[in-house]
Amino acid sequence: xxxxxxxxxxxxxxxxxxxxxxxxxxxxxxxxxxxxxxxxxxxxxxxxxxxxxxxxxxxxxxxxxxxxxxxxxxxxxxxxxxxxxxxxxxxxxxxxxxxxxxxxxxxxxxxxxxxxxxxxxxxxxxxxxxxxxxxxxxxxxxxxxxxxxxxxxxxxxxxxxxxxxxxxxxxxxxxxxxxxxxxxxxxxxxxxxxxxxxxxxxxxxxxxxxxxxxxxxxxxxxxxxxxxxxxxxxxxxxxxxxxxxxxxxxxxxxxxxxxxxxxxxxxxxxxxxxxxxxxxxxxxxxxxxxxxxxxxxxxxxxxxxxxxxxxxxxxxxxxxxxxxxxxxxxxxxxxxxxxxxxxxx
Amino acid sequence: xxxxxxxxxxxxxxxxxxxxxxxxxxxxxxxxxxxxxxxxxxxxxxxxxxxxxxxxxxxxxxxxxxxxxxxxxxxxxxxxxxxxxxxxxxxxxxxxxxxxxxxxxxxxxxxxxxxxxxxxxxxxxxxxx
Numbered sequence: 516x517x518x519x520x521x522x523x524x525x526x527x528x529x530x531x532x533x534x535x536x537x538x539x540x541x542x543x544x545x546x547x548x549x550x551x552x553x554x555x556x557x558x559x560x561x562x563x564x565x566x567x568x569x570x571x572x573x574x575x576x577x578x579x580x581x582x583x584x585x586x587x588x589x590x591x592x593x594x595x596x597x598x599x600x601x602x603x604x605x606x607x608x609x610x611x612x613x614x615x616x617x618x619x620x621x622x623x624x625x626x627x628x629x630x631x632x633x634x635x636x637x638x639x640x641x642x643x644x645x646x647x648x649x650x651x652x653x654x655x656x657x658x659x660x661x662x663x664x665x666x667x668x669x670x671x672x673x674x675x676x677x678x679x680x681x682x683x684x685x686x687x688x689x690x691x692x693x694x695x696x697x698x699x700x701x702x703x704x705x706x707x708x709x710x711x712x713x714x715x716x717x718x719x720x721x722x723x724x725x726x727x728x729x730x731x732x733x734x735x736x737x738x739x740x741x742x743x744x745x746x747x748x749x750x751x752x753x754x755x756x757x758x759x760x761x762x763x764x765x766x767x768x769x770x771x772x773x774x775x776x777x778x779x780x781x782x783x784x785x786x787x788x789x790x791x792x793x794x795x796x797x798x799x800x801x802x803x804x805x806x807x808x809x810x811x812x813x814x815x816x817x818x819x820x821x822x823x824x825x826x827x828x829x830x831x832x833x834x835x836x837x838x839x840x841x842x843x844x845x846x847x848x849x850x851x852x853x854x855x856x857x858x859x860x
Numbered sequence: 861x862x863x864x865x866x867x868x869x870x871x872x873x874x875x876x877x878x879x880x881x882x883x884x885x886x887x888x889x890x891x892x893x894x895x896x897x898x899x900x901x902x903x904x905x906x907x908x909x910x911x912x913x914x915x916x917x918x919x920x921x922x923x924x925x926x927x928x929x930x931x932x933x934x935x936x937x938x939x940x941x942x943x944x945x946x947x948x949x950x951x952x953x954x955x956x957x958x959x960x961x962x963x964x965x966x967x968x969x970x971x972x973x974x975x976x977x978x979x980x981x982x983x984x985x986x987x988x989x
Contacts, residue, residue: 518867519870521867521870522870522874523916525870525871525874528872529871529874529875529878530878532875533878533879533882540875540974568880571923578890579889579890579893579894580893580894580895581890581895581899582894582895582896583890583891583892583894584898584902584903586902586903586904587903588904588905589914597884598887599880599883599884599887602877602879602883602886603879603883605878606879606881607875608880608906609875610875610876611872612914615984628876629872630866630868630869630871630872630875632868632869633870633975634955637942638872657916658905658913658915658916658917659905659906659907659915659916659918660912661906661907661908662916663916663918663920664920666974667920667924670924670928671923671924671927674927674928674931674935675927675930675931677931677935678930678931678934678935678938681935681938682934682937682938682941685938685941685942685945686945688942688945688946689945689948692946692947692948693946694942694946711968714978721927739929750906750908751920755906756905756906757896759890760886760887760889760890760894761887761890763886764883764886764887772933777951804972829982831980831981831982832983834927834979835979835980835981838930838974838979839974839979840895841954842934847968849941850960850963852973853948853956853959854956856949857948857951857952857953858957859946860949860950860952
């Protein structure tokens with residue numbers, strides 16, 4: 516493949532990925548409103564289109580035509596840059612996530628991934644860490660008390676749980692021996708006794724999985740860790756002073772981050788796109804993508820289910836849980852995993 | 861895929877540029893299309909209808925700084941653990957004991973911080989630091 520074809524193929528994949536991601540984000544909002552509605556014994560959106568399916572489009576148009584307020588008391592450059600930083604880095608982490616095996620389309624053999632780099636996991640961790648800046652800067656630049664408190668809380672929460680999240684992944688890295696997300700998924704191929712899949716979850720990383728899951732909820736500021744935007748005490752937290760599309764961009768960033776952590780959980784702990792393959796050749800090429808999408812959907816569903824079920828933590832409980840429970844658990848997990856692997860090696 | 865190592869990062873760069881262009885386009889479009897009817901009340905910082913007193917450039921709890929410092933320490937620890945985790949199969953038990961000493965030293969610091977009350981947000985104990 517020449518460099519020209521490579522770039523053209525990449526651009527096509529990027530456009531498709533961005534379109535799918537942003538549509539997915541819009542419809543996750545719809546799904547969340549619908550599911551939380553049903554959990555609370557009401558209907559959720561029903562008016563715009565069948566089952567309210569056109570609601571995201573209507574919301575998008577509404578956000579666009581709303582007044583874009585830039586209050587005089589804000590620090591303007593950072594006030595405008597903050598939602599952009601949050602969104603750009605939330606979206607960019609998708610670039611290294613593989614959604615399936617290699618395919619051949621129109622004579623071009625290419626992986627179902629925008630770029631297959633050998634440090635994919637490090638890139639995702641790095642990029643999602645930069646996302647914290649968007650929230651911290653939004654809180655500070657707004658120059659409003661609610662925003663500042665929300666931004667500070669969000670920053671402290673996200674960096675606290677990032678430690679537990681980072682350490683919970685070490686166990687997976689020990690087992691697979693590579694940073695490449697494709698390599699990590701390949702290491703989970705096959706089954707034991709013909710039925711139990713060799714996912715990292717079943718290879719003894721279940722403690723790491725639950726630590727990751729809880730840290731990921733905190734990283735994305737979702738219930739029960741949604742203190743940064745605790746509406747009963749902070750109005751809307753760090754985006755109190757934002758309106759129109761800038762406000763929507765924080766939501767796009769949040770939901771895109773949900774997709775990233777859902778994809779990462781599927782890839783690292785639940786075997787990525789591995790699943791039973793059957794049927795004709797074309798079906799066998801599509802099925803891995805389907806299995807992967809199914810896992811990601813299950814995670815998104817779990818997010819919404821928990822949102823409809825659990826109350827919010829208190830701030831001191833949140834910090835205590837992250838530092839005194841999740842961090843020691845993650846360290847214990849990595850030491851035990853390391854011991855077992857080193858003894859076997 | 862071309863063999864050059866750096867061309868693998870080219871799509872990442874292109875993706876970043878696309879995402880940046882998209883974000884700028886959204887902000888710009890919203891600024892152009894949106895209506896503008898500023899009023900005095902609308903331009904004040906939102907404080908639930910109460911007249912704002914002073915701005916938000918005030919002092920805040922030192923605990924946030926402490927958490928940031930702890931984050932640096934433990935994230936650097938995680939960064940050191942990553943290459944070790946990748947190579948553990950080659951390092952075998954020797955690598956395991958070496959890293960156990962390192963983790964032990966970090967944990968001593970962690971328990972000092974714990975006992976000092978930096979991680980307690982409900983009491984005032986940590987504020988005597």
